[in-house]
Amino acid sequence: MMEVRNIQKRFGKQEVLKGINMEVAKGEVVTLLGPSGSGKTTFLRCLNFLERADEGSIVLGETETIVNKANAKEILAHQRQTAMVFQNFALFQNKTARENIVMPLLLTKNKTKQEAYELADVLLEQVGLSERQDFYPSQLSGGQQQRIGIARALALNPKVILFDEPTSALDPELVGQTLTLLRDIAETGATMVLVTHEMKFAYEVSDKIIFMENGQVVEQGTPKEVFEQTKEERTKAFLTRFT
Numbered sequence: 001m002m003e004v005r006n007i008q009k010r011f012g013k014q015e016v017l018k019g020i021n022m023e024v025a026k027g028e029v030v031t032l033l034g035p036s037g038s039g040k041t042t043f044l045r046c047l048n049f050l051e052r053a054d055e056g057s058i059v060l061g062e063t064e065t066i067v068n069k070a071n072a073k074e075i076l077a078h079q080r081q082t083a084m085v086f087q088n089f090a091l092f093q094n095k096t097a098r099e100n101i102v103m104p105l106l107l108t109k110n111k112t113k114q115e116a117y118e119l120a121d122v123l124l125e126q127v128g129l130s131e132r133q134d135f136y137p138s139q140l141s142g143g144q145q146q147r148i149g150i151a152r153a154l155a156l157n158p159k160v161i162l163f164d165e166p167t168s169a170l171d172p173e174l175v176g177q178t179l180t181l182l183r184d185i186a187e188t189g190a191t192m193v194l195v196t197h198e199m200k201f202a203y204e205v206s207d208k209i210i211f212m213e214n215g216q217v218v219e220q221g222t223p224k225e226v227f228e229q230t231k232e233e234r235t236k237a238f239l240t241r242f243t
């Protein structure tokens, strides 16, 4: 579904991504782990052109996009097939929960208003927030806001959904229900790339774990391989700190 080749990114003199490769099959959940500052969020943002990488290419479905050559039309086409769920939810504060789902559908999917509202209602039901559809983000808990963020991403029916630490801004008691929702989404066969520090969840839900440090992939494999048959000392050191 997605193949990422040699993604490189620098901010000024700092080389933040030093040539990252990744393959994500249809229906797979791939989790990026690694210490803070290792480049995970930047990598995810590059996959959605929220940041433009300096080098590399991204194949999505049948289409390869050379990142440093892509024009606005190609970037838009790519963005329409990926969706991102953010750590801080990134909802429109002056829009209701329902409108937050509807707006991107009208803007990027050429849906009629009726189609967009109908789809939003299905998604609101799926994330258990039908009764809160007319609430504004400020009237919702963090967990509820994140569920709207997730519904908004799902509504776009993207080829790949990118999750950037989706539970790290939540109060501990709200983390569990959001992880349950993510698990349900994974079970529907969605293709997902995830940055998280929830190790138990990563172990249980991922098909593949990629451990990054200092802008490079140090080790990758199945959860069993990375957690239980760890090869690299740097991965071991990280996992002992977190688990």
Ligand code: ADP
Binding pocket: 011, 016, 034, 035, 036, 037, 038, 039, 040, 041, 042, 043
């Ligand atoms: P992680 O998600 O693994 O914590 P990040 O991708 O957030 O890592 O950051 C990797 C490095 O890139 C960090 O050193 C960070 O300070 C730097 N960085 C991230 N975004 C920017 C930016 N917009 N401008 C300059 N430096 C940045």
